[in-house]
Amino acid sequence: MSVIVFVEHDEGRIKKSSREAVCYASAIDAGDVIALVCGNAEPKEMELLGQNGADRVLHATESRLDHGDIQAYASVISQAMDNENADIVILAKSSVSDAVAARTAIKSNASFATNVTELPNTSDGFMVKRSIFTGNAFAWVKLLKAKKIIGISKNAVAYKEEGGSAEVSDFSPVLNESDFNSTVTGRDKATGVVLLPEAEIIVSGGRGLKGPENWGMIEDLAEALGAATGCSKPVSDLEWRPHREHVGQTGVKVSPNLYIAVGISGAIQHLAGVNSSKVIVVINKDPEAPFFNAADYGVVGDAFEVVPKLTDAVKAMRD
Amino acid sequence: MKILVCITHVPDTTSRIAFTDGDTKFDTNGVQYIIGPYEDYAIARAIELKESHGAAVTVVNVGGAETEPTIRKALAIGADDAIRINADPEDSFFVATQIANVAKDGDYDLILMGRESIDFNGGVVHGMVGELLGIPSVSPVMKLDIDGNVSKIAREIEGGKEFIELKMPFVAGCQEPIAEWKIPNMRGIMTARSKPLNVVDPVDSEHPDKLVKFELPPPKGTIKMIDPGQMDELVSLLKNEAKVL
Ligand SMILES: Cc1cc2nc3c(=O)[nH]c(=O)nc-3n(C[C@H](O)[C@H](O)[C@H](O)COP(=O)(O)OP(=O)(O)OC[C@H]3O[C@@H](n4cnc5c(N)ncnc54)[C@H](O)[C@@H]3O)c2cc1C
Ligand SMILES: Nc1ncnc2c1ncn2[C@@H]1O[C@H](COP(=O)(O)O)[C@@H](O)[C@H]1O
Numbered sequence: 001m002s003v004i005v006f007v008e009h010d011e012g013r014i015k016k017s018s019r020e021a022v023c024y025a026s027a028i029d030a031g032d033v034i035a036l037v038c039g040n041a042e043p044k045e046m047e048l049l050g051q052n053g054a055d056r057v058l059h060a061t062e063s064r065l066d067h068g069d070i071q072a073y074a075s076v077i078s079q080a081m082d083n084e085n086a087d088i089v090i091l092a093k094s095s096v097s098d099a100v101a102a103r104t105a106i107k108s109n110a111s112f113a114t115n116v117t118e119l120p121n122t123s124d125g126f127m128v129k130r131s132i133f134t135g136n137a138f139a140w141v142k143l144l145k146a147k148k149i150i151g152i153s154k155n156a157v158a159y160k161e162e163g164g165s166a167e168v169s170d171f172s173p174v175l176n177e178s179d180f181n182s183t184v185t186g187r188d189k190a191t192g193v194v195l196l197p198e199a200e201i202i203v204s205g206g207r208g209l210k211g212p213e214n215w216g217m218i219e220d221l222a223e224a225l226g227a228a229t230g231c232s233k234p235v236s237d238l239e240w241r242p243h244r245e246h247v248g249q250t251g252v253k254v255s256p257n258l259y260i261a262v263g264i265s266g267a268i269q270h271l272a273g274v275n276s277s278k279v280i281v282v283i284n285k286d287p288e289a290p291f292f293n294a295a296d297y298g299v300v301g302d303a304f305e306v307v308p309k310l311t312d313a314v315k316a317m318r319d
Numbered sequence: 320m321k322i323l324v325c326i327t328h329v330p331d332t333t334s335r336i337a338f339t340d341g342d343t344k345f346d347t348n349g350v351q352y353i354i355g356p357y358e359d360y361a362i363a364r365a366i367e368l369k370e371s372h373g374a375a376v377t378v379v380n381v382g383g384a385e386t387e388p389t390i391r392k393a394l395a396i397g398a399d400d401a402i403r404i405n406a407d408p409e410d411s412f413f414v415a416t417q418i419a420n421v422a423k424d425g426d427y428d429l430i431l432m433g434r435e436s437i438d439f440n441g442g443v444v445h446g447m448v449g450e451l452l453g454i455p456s457v458s459p460v461m462k463l464d465i466d467g468n469v470s471k472i473a474r475e476i477e478g479g480k481e482f483i484e485l486k487m488p489f490v491a492g493c494q495e496p497i498a499e500w501k502i503p504n505m506r507g508i509m510t511a512r513s514k515p516l517n518v519v520d521p522v523d524s525e526h527p528d529k530l531v532k533f534e535l536p537p538p539k540g541t542i543k544m545i546d547p548g549q550m551d552e553l554v555s556l557l558k559n560e561a562k563v564l
Contacts, residue, residue, distance in 0.1 A: 071455060095459065099443075099445070114441050137536070138534040144526070182457065184482065195477050275536070296543065299550075
């Protein structure tokens with residue numbers, strides 16, 4: 001028996017979330033952990049998956065897999081499941097993995113749960129806890145089929161880095177023309193910034209900041225903290241900030257260790273995207289702002305005075 | 320061109336989430352239902368394509384009779400007709416099987432969905448329907464244009480977007496800013512009443528998973544207020560008490 005982990009990389013570098021998925025697979029203790037990597041990943045990076053608990057790495061090297069084609073990835077996983085006699089597949093939530101997992105579930109006749117937040121409970125069958133209603137509730141779901149696919153959210157398992165390196169072997173699944181349907185014609189991607197879905201700390205700004213010209217202080221605070229920047233929906237609708245920073249029910253759902261909200265009222269749709277943050281700090285000049293009800297630490301004050309002071313205090317602490 | 324838009328009937332985004340019957344049923348008490356916000360984007364884009372390219376737009380929902388007011392709203396926004404598959408949408412596989420069954424004979428060029436439902440948040444029905452029908456699926460789609468039988472798409476990726484070209488037919492999960500939400504006008508509401516809403520029976524399907532119970536998150540602890548002049552105190556609390564710095 002073995003467990004396959006679908007591992008993603010970003011320009012060769014293995015994603016932290018995928019390393020977490022390997023930790024999850026290792027923690028469920030259901031056989032050998034096999035990390036499956038598609039496309040052009042750095043060999044050293046793949047070996048290091050051993051530290052997260054991978055026993056082996058399968059590397060599907062075919063160059064057509066460099067570009068994320070969902071159907072092709074699903075074929076690769078399905079074939080790896082057959083070859084390796086694997087009943088369980090683990091994936092970390094991403095813009096690619098949900099669709100890949102959904103298609104694999106159909107191909108391989110498997111039960112599938114996404115947004116799983118904890119290790120499974122196997123005391124009576126195989127039960128997972130998934131987040132529903134945009135983080136406002138959970139559902140315990142029994143996966144009934146012999147084969148199971150689990151998509152995990154951030155922090156579903158304790159992260160570990162120990163042990164040695166994993167052996168990498170080439171994997172050449174049979175791929176058909178029909179597995180490749182789309183042509184990627186370009187990418188427009190932020191570089192050199194901390195990305196929201198993976199960020200440990202996020203500084204987010206709302207309409208209370210009055211205009212895009214005032215984001216300098218948000219960026220300064222984020223830089224001092226090594227944080228990603230986020231915003232509320234109206235801020236991205238008004239194009240003060242790029243869409244990728246929009247946090248909430250209809251934007252990115254985040255689960256950082258620390259979320260600092262500045263000049264955001266805390267509408268329920270915004271809270272839905274941040275309620276799985278570990279610690280929330282709210283800075284708002286209105287003591288009645290609903291966000292305070294969801295916060296761990298609150299500051300009633302004018303952002304234009306408070307934020308620069310906070311940045312100075314962070315810098316002083318770092319020195 | 321024929322477009323199928325798949326919509327959910329979900330609690331309004333401001334609903335209080337609670338459960339009854341020993342945490343096995345969603346508490347519908349006082350809850351208002353809406354078309355899922357992501358599907359609102361899908362409908363809006365379908366109507367725009369209808370206006371620019373000419374298209375017949377059908378909406379489909381897997382649900383009981385209680386979802387009909389929500390389906391009528393989609394007709395009021397501008398869809399031409401509707402199908403309700405008369406069954407409880409128990410799990411994603413079941414829903415996908417039903418949608419694929421309706422779609423397989425419908426000859427649709429595009430099947431538009433939301434990026435995810437806001438109750439179940441699976442983000443999986445589009446992929447499953449695509450696989451069941453043997454056609455591509457793409458999500459989350461921020462832009463979708465049509466040029467002959469090729470569609471030009473911007474898909475969200477972590478930290479940005481990716482531009483894709485794809486031949487129709489395919490399934491797409493939509494999100495902003497693909498189109499602006501449309502609100503039905505009076506004329507739309509009047510004509511929606513007489514548009515066809517066909518109720519069909521579900522096909523047999525397996526249930527690969529089973530809901531055991533719901534759970535609410537633990538209540539938030541009490542908030543600590545910090546004086547705006549004492550930001551060093553906040554930093555020290557974050558470092559030493561919350562241990563997040
Ligand atoms: C279906 C649906 C989905 C939605 N999805 C999302 C979503 O995903 N994400 C999202 O964010 N919203 C979403 N919204 C919108 C949401 O309802 C709110 O309108 C929005 O979050 C408000 O943004 P805001 O807090 O930035 O602005 P406002 O509500 O205008 O709040 C501004 C805040 O700034 C404070 N302020 C003003 N000046 C200062 C100052 N000098 N210093 C400090 N504080 C100051 C004010 O007291 C106020 O609390 C959605 C709405 C709907 C209907
Ligand atoms: N019961 C349903 N009826 C019709 N379409 C649905 C239903 N459930 C989900 N969908 C569609 O599938 C998309 C993704 O849903 P989900 O996989 O549940 O997050 C939704 O945005 C809808 O477009």
